[in-house]
Amino acid sequence: MAEGAALRAVRGCLAAFPREARELGWPESIPYLDRPPSPLEFYREWVSPNKPCIIRNAISHWPALKKWTSAYLREVVGPKVVSVAVTPNGYADAVFQDRFVMPEERQMPFMDFLDIVEKKVTSPNVFYVQKQCSNLTEEFPELICDVQPDIPWMSEALGKKPDAVNFWLGEAAAVTSLHKDHYENLYCVISGEKHFLLHPPSDRPFIPYELYQPATYHVSEDGSFEIVDEKTAEKVPWIPLDPLNPDLELYPEYAQAKPLQCTVKAGEMLYLPSLWFHHVQQSHGCIAVNYWYDMEYDIKYSYYQLLDCLTKTVKML
Amino acid sequence: MAEGAALRAVRGCLAAFPREARELGWPESIPYLDRPPSPLEFYREWVSPNKPCIIRNAISHWPALKKWTSAYLREVVGPKVVSVAVTPNGYADAVFQDRFVMPEERQMPFMDFLDIVEKKVTSPNVFYVQKQCSNLTEEFPELICDVQPDIPWMSEALGKKPDAVNFWLGEAAAVTSLHKDHYENLYCVISGEKHFLLHPPSDRPFIPYELYQPATYHVSEDGSFEIVDEKTAEKVPWIPLDPLNPDLELYPEYAQAKPLQCTVKAGEMLYLPSLWFHHVQQSHGCIAVNYWYDMEYDIKYSYYQLLDCLTKTVKML
Numbered sequence: 001m002a003e004g005a006a007l008r009a010v011r012g013c014l015a016a017f018p019r020e021a022r023e024l025g026w027p028e029s030i031p032y033l034d035r036p037p038s039p040l041e042f043y044r045e046w047v048s049p050n051k052p053c054i055i056r057n058a059i060s061h062w063p064a065l066k067k068w069t070s071a072y073l074r075e076v077v078g079p080k081v082v083s084v085a086v087t088p089n090g091y092a093d094a095v096f097q098d099r100f101v102m103p104e105e106r107q108m109p110f111m112d113f114l115d116i117v118e119k120k121v122t123s124p125n126v127f128y129v130q131k132q133c134s135n136l137t138e139e140f141p142e143l144i145c146d147v148q149p150d151i152p153w154m155s156e157a158l159g160k161k162p163d164a165v166n167f168w169l170g171e172a173a174a175v176t177s178l179h180k181d182h183y184e185n186l187y188c189v190i191s192g193e194k195h196f197l198l199h200p201p202s203d204r205p206f207i208p209y210e211l212y213q214p215a216t217y218h219v220s221e222d223g224s225f226e227i228v229d230e231k232t233a234e235k236v237p238w239i240p241l242d243p244l245n246p247d248l249e250l251y252p253e254y255a256q257a258k259p260l261q262c263t264v265k266a267g268e269m270l271y272l273p274s275l276w277f278h279h280v281q282q283s284h285g286c287i288a289v290n291y292w293y294d295m296e297y298d299i300k301y302s303y304y305q306l307l308d309c310l311t312k313t314v315k316m317l
Numbered sequence: 318m319a320e321g322a323a324l325r326a327v328r329g330c331l332a333a334f335p336r337e338a339r340e341l342g343w344p345e346s347i348p349y350l351d352r353p354p355s356p357l358e359f360y361r362e363w364v365s366p367n368k369p370c371i372i373r374n375a376i377s378h379w380p381a382l383k384k385w386t387s388a389y390l391r392e393v394v395g396p397k398v399v400s401v402a403v404t405p406n407g408y409a410d411a412v413f414q415d416r417f418v419m420p421e422e423r424q425m426p427f428m429d430f431l432d433i434v435e436k437k438v439t440s441p442n443v444f445y446v447q448k449q450c451s452n453l454t455e456e457f458p459e460l461i462c463d464v465q466p467d468i469p470w471m472s473e474a475l476g477k478k479p480d481a482v483n484f485w486l487g488e489a490a491a492v493t494s495l496h497k498d499h500y501e502n503l504y505c506v507i508s509g510e511k512h513f514l515l516h517p518p519s520d521r522p523f524i525p526y527e528l529y530q531p532a533t534y535h536v537s538e539d540g541s542f543e544i545v546d547e548k549t550a551e552k553v554p555w556i557p558l559d560p561l562n563p564d565l566e567l568y569p570e571y572a573q574a575k576p577l578q579c580t581v582k583a584g585e586m587l588y589l590p591s592l593w594f595h596h597v598q599q600s601h602g603c604i605a606v607n608y609w610y611d612m613e614y615d616i617k618y619s620y621y622q623l624l625d626c627l628t629k630t631v632k633m634l
Binding site: 003004006007009010012013014016017020021024025039040041043044047048049050051156157158159200201202296297298299300301302303304305306307309310313314 | 334365620
C-alpha cells in the first residue's frame with residue numbers, strides 16, 4: 001500500500017470512530033432520571049460508559065433551593081471579600097486575540113458583586129464568581145450547610161469524596177468556552193438555568209486545538225482592560241472554536257461533530273462525565289454548585305490519549 | 318510534514334499506547350482477592366477498568382469441589398451421550414497448515430470419554446469436553462446443583478444473568494490457542510489447574526491476525542484425521558502466533574508485548590475481562606466451569622475497534 005493510501009486509511013479509522021461511538025454509546029439527547037439511582041446502577045449505567053444524564057429529585061431536599069435569595073446571601077456572606085472573575089467581554093479562560101486570556105481575579109466584598117449582578121451598580125465589565133478551587137468550602141463555608149459537602153450516592157459509587165465543591169454565580173454575559181476536565185462532574189443548579197453544549201470525547205478528531213500564549217486581563221487606571229502576557233508561562237493548548245458560531249472555513253472537521261445541548265433548571269443535576277467537552281451559558285444571576293470527583297486514569301483514559309495523539313498527528317499534515 | 322514522517326508518527330502513537338496503558342492500568346502479575354468483593358466494588362475496581370484478578374473463597378461452598386470424582390460423574394452422567402472435541406494434536410480452533418481448523422465434534426457416552434482421560438482406553442488423539450454453548454446447562458443439567466446457575470454477586474454487579482455456563486474437562490495435551498471473547502468471564506477451577514497466558518486488549522498492535530480458510534478435522538475409516546475445508550464458509554481472522562514459542566522473525570512486533578501468566582488452582586476463580594487475549598493449558602483431567610456474561614458495547618468497545626482498525630491499517634504497509 002502506498003503511504004498516501006495508508007494515511008487515507010488511518011484518517012478513515014479516525015473519521016469512522018466518532019460515528020461508531022455515537023451509534024453504540026451516545027444518546028440523541030441527554031436523558032432524564034426521575035431520581036438518583038443506586039450507587040452501583042449509577043456506576044454501571046453512567047460513569048463506566050461515560051454517559052451524561054440529568055437527574056431530578058436529587059437535590060430537592062436542599063435548603064439552598066429556597067433559602068439562597070439575594071437578601072439571605074447578603075446577610076450571610078455580604079461583607080466577605082471573595083474572588084470574582086472580571087472580563088470586558090464575558091470570556092474568562094478563552095482564546096481572544098490569539099492568546100489564552102484569563103480573567104482579572106478581583107478581590108471584592110460579595111455584596112458589591114451582588115450589586116453589579118442585580119444592576120444596582122453599573123459596570124461595563126462582566127463579573128462571574130467561578131473560582132474552581134473548591135471555593136464553596138474555601139470561600140463560602142457558611143453556605144455549605146444549605147447544600148451538602150458531597151453527594152452521598154456518588155461518593156459511594158466512586159469510593160471517594162469530591163476533590164472540589166464549587167460555587168457559581170454570574171451574569172448572563174459570562175460564558176465558559178469549550179473545554180474538558182479530568183473530573184466526573186455533578187452540576188447542580190440552585191436558581192436560574194444553565195445551558196450546556198456537549199461533545200463526547202469521541203468527537204476529539206473534529207475539535208481543533210491550538211497552542212496559545214497565556215495572558216491575563218489587567219484593569220488600567222482608567223478602568224479599561226489590557227491583556228498582559230504571562231511571559232514565563234508555557235503555551236497552553238486550547239480550543240479556539242466557538243461551538244455556537246463555528247468557523248467552518250477554518251475548522252471544516254467540526255461540521256462532522258454533533259453537539260448535544262441541554263438546559264439544566266433549578267433543582268436539577270447534570271452528570272457531566274469526565275473528558276466530555278462542554279460550553280456553558282446561563283440565565284442572568286444563575287446560582288449553581290458543582291462537585292468534582294477525580295476521574296479514574298484507567299484503560300478508557302489511555303484510549304483517549306491514543307485518540308488525542310492520533311488526531312494531532314493526522315492534523316499536522 | 319511528509320507522508321513518511323506522518324506515518325512514523327502514527328506508528329509512534331500506536332507503539333506508545335500499549336506501554337502507557339500498562340503503566341497506568343495493568344498489574345505486573347494477576348492480583349489475588351481473598352474473597353468476592355461487593356457487586357459495586359467489583360464493577361468499579363475490576364469490570365469497568367477491565368482488570369483481571371483471581372478470587373479465592375468465591376466457590377469454596379460448592380459441593381462440586383468434593384463431589385466431582387470420576388466415580389460420581391460416571392454415576393450421574395456416565396451413559397449420557399455428550400459432545401467431545403477430538404483432534405490429533407490437542408489444538409481445537411487453531412491455525413494449522415494455513416487453515417483455521419476446528420475439532421471433530423464427536424458424540425460419545427461421557428463414560429467412554431472418561432475412560433480415555435483416565436487412560437483405561439488408549440487413543441492417539443486428544444479429547445476435550447469444551448463445547449462453549451452453555452454445555453453445563455444444556456448437556457449436564459444433572460451437575461448444575463453442585464455448582465451455581467450464576468454467580469450472584471456478578472449478576473448483581475452487571476445487572477444481568479450469564480449468557481452461558483460451560484463445563485470443561487480435558488487432557489493435558491488439549492490447548493486453547495490465543496484468542497479473545499466478547500464476554501466478561503468468571504473461570505472457576507473445580508479440580509486440577511489451568512494455566513493462563515494473558516494479554517490486555519491494549520497489546521493489540523503487537524498481536525498478529527491473519528485470514529484463514531475454516532476447516533474441520535474429519536476422522537477417516539482407518540482412524541487417521543483429515544482436514545476438510547468448510548468450502549462455503551468465509552475466511553476467519555485468527556491469531557497464528559503461539560505465545561509459548563513465538564516466531565519473532567515472522568512477527569517481530571510481538572517482542573514488545575508483555576504476557577501475564579497465572580495458574581488458577583482448584584477452588585479459585587479467575588476474572589478474565591472481556592477482550593483480553595488468552596491462551597489456556599491445563600493439568601491432565603482438570604475440571605472447570607465458567608460463566609460468560611456478555612460485555613457492554615460502550616465507549617471502551619468503540620475505542621478497541623479504533624485500535625483494531627488502526628493496527629490493521631498500519632500493518633498493511
